[in-house]
Amino acid sequence: MIKKSRKVRDYKALTRALPTLRYLNPPSVFIHLQNSRCKTYNLNVKEGDHVKIGEVIGIRHGGFFEQNVHSTVSGTIGTLIKKFHRTGRKVDCVEIINDYKDTLHESVFDRTDEEISKLTQNEIVEIIKEKSLVGLGGSGFPTYIKLATKDKIDTVVINAVECEPYLSSDYRLILEHPDRVGMGLKYIMQALNVDKAIIAIKSEKDPLYEILNQVLEVRFSDLNVKVAKLGNHYPQGWEIEVFKWALGIEVPFGELPTKYGVIGFNVSTAVGVFDAIKHNLPVIKRHFTMTGDAIRFPQNIRVRVGTSVRELVALCDGYKKELDEVLVIMGGPMMGVSTVSDDVIVSKTTTSVIVLENIEYKEEPCIRCGSCVYSCPAHLEPVQIMNAVKRNDKAVMKGLEAFKCIECGLCAYVCTSKIHVTDYIRKAKRLIG
Ligand code: SF4
Numbered sequence: 001m002i003k004k005s006r007k008v009r010d011y012k013a014l015t016r017a018l019p020t021l022r023y024l025n026p027p028s029v030f031i032h033l034q035n036s037r038c039k040t041y042n043l044n045v046k047e048g049d050h051v052k053i054g055e056v057i058g059i060r061h062g063g064f065f066e067q068n069v070h071s072t073v074s075g076t077i078g079t080l081i082k083k084f085h086r087t088g089r090k091v092d093c094v095e096i097i098n099d100y101k102d103t104l105h106e107s108v109f110d111r112t113d114e115e116i117s118k119l120t121q122n123e124i125v126e127i128i129k130e131k132s133l134v135g136l137g138g139s140g141f142p143t144y145i146k147l148a149t150k151d152k153i154d155t156v157v158i159n160a161v162e163c164e165p166y167l168s169s170d171y172r173l174i175l176e177h178p179d180r181v182g183m184g185l186k187y188i189m190q191a192l193n194v195d196k197a198i199i200a201i202k203s204e205k206d207p208l209y210e211i212l213n214q215v216l217e218v219r220f221s222d223l224n225v226k227v228a229k230l231g232n233h234y235p236q237g238w239e240i241e242v243f244k245w246a247l248g249i250e251v252p253f254g255e256l257p258t259k260y261g262v263i264g265f266n267v268s269t270a271v272g273v274f275d276a277i278k279h280n281l282p283v284i285k286r287h288f289t290m291t292g293d294a295i296r297f298p299q300n301i302r303v304r305v306g307t308s309v310r311e312l313v314a315l316c317d318g319y320k321k322e323l324d325e326v327l328v329i330m331g332g333p334m335m336g337v338s339t340v341s342d343d344v345i346v347s348k349t350t351t352s353v354i355v356l357e358n359i360e361y362k363e364e365p366c367i368r369c370g371s372c373v374y375s376c377p378a379h380l381e382p383v384q385i386m387n388a389v390k391r392n393d394k395a396v397m398k399g400l401e402a403f404k405c406i407e408c409g410l411c412a413y414v415c416t417s418k419i420h421v422t423d424y425i426r427k428a429k430r431l432i433g
């Protein structure tokens, strides 16, 4: 039987109705000096130095850009240490021991509304660049590069779909801070000289639609912003799907959405734009989902960037089983990466950690049911790509356009034989790199 499905079981109810906990004063934070886009770095501080919140302590070097590294607490620089990044790799981190004084660096200050209203696109881009804002939905792409576009933009889209099962931190962020979402959107529209925007949410029954509309009516009546309810299928939050269903614009693979007059930002990124422009503040805190069937009290938590996940596990009353009997996943269950340890750190782009009971599924041989083919949102043939990987046939992998895979995880989710099909597609992408 073909399982054509883009409907995945949702587990957001574990956390969605609970008010966000706050865990903003960890004893130490660990700041990643490397990430998936930046392999090298310079550190401007040494052990024993005192730093303040928002202070630049180093620079990460990416392929075509650099990122300032900011302190997220005030305190004393500790040692360099390796910790897991959300990509599943161990990377260099610097420890900052919290002095609990929350002293802001001199570079953190408030701009008046009048000052902000006069900022040009270039000035906004420079502020966002200096504050190292990146896509906080997990993409990690530098926001200043998107904001610097010279293409004529017709509509800004704020992506608040959050389609991954279990995740509800964006939902709570909107519910608890709709004003900051609106202000971030306003500044983005100013930078891009756009007078039309859409906030895209899922269509299931929830209060976001009413709350956003109320806030837009009362606080942002000068802006032309609509709230669009999109479908509940997965991966509805994929930007290409959001543009298609919210605006009817189909952006072909490999082309920039800006060529079609549209640009998208995750809702947390919009709040990051607000903090950078209004307070000249980098991302020092974020909403984060700590959940899963194997954690005692799943919660959304507002955390300091650099917090140890082990402390957050303790805040949620620990695991239901021993650590070696659970599976720790960084990010959502469909696109996230499982780690062998819970010694992980919340970075700017870490949306969630999910802890599941580690049930070993026995893979069966492929029965050529076609479920993976019928479900793939990128219109690929995962089973054929998998077979090409087994034969190490790169020409076929290329011919089957494995590079178009968005690693959504659906082919593995629907697989009748419980084969980790997505792992094969990832491997194909690496091989034809
Ligand atoms: S992981 Fe890739 S191949 Fe598999 S369903 Fe998603 S887009 Fe298609």
Ligand code: SF4
Pocket: 365, 366, 367, 368, 369, 370, 371, 372, 373, 382, 383, 411, 414, 415, 416, 417, 418, 419, 421
């Ligand atoms: S890989 Fe799985 S889903 Fe795809 S055809 Fe084979 S059994 Fe079916």
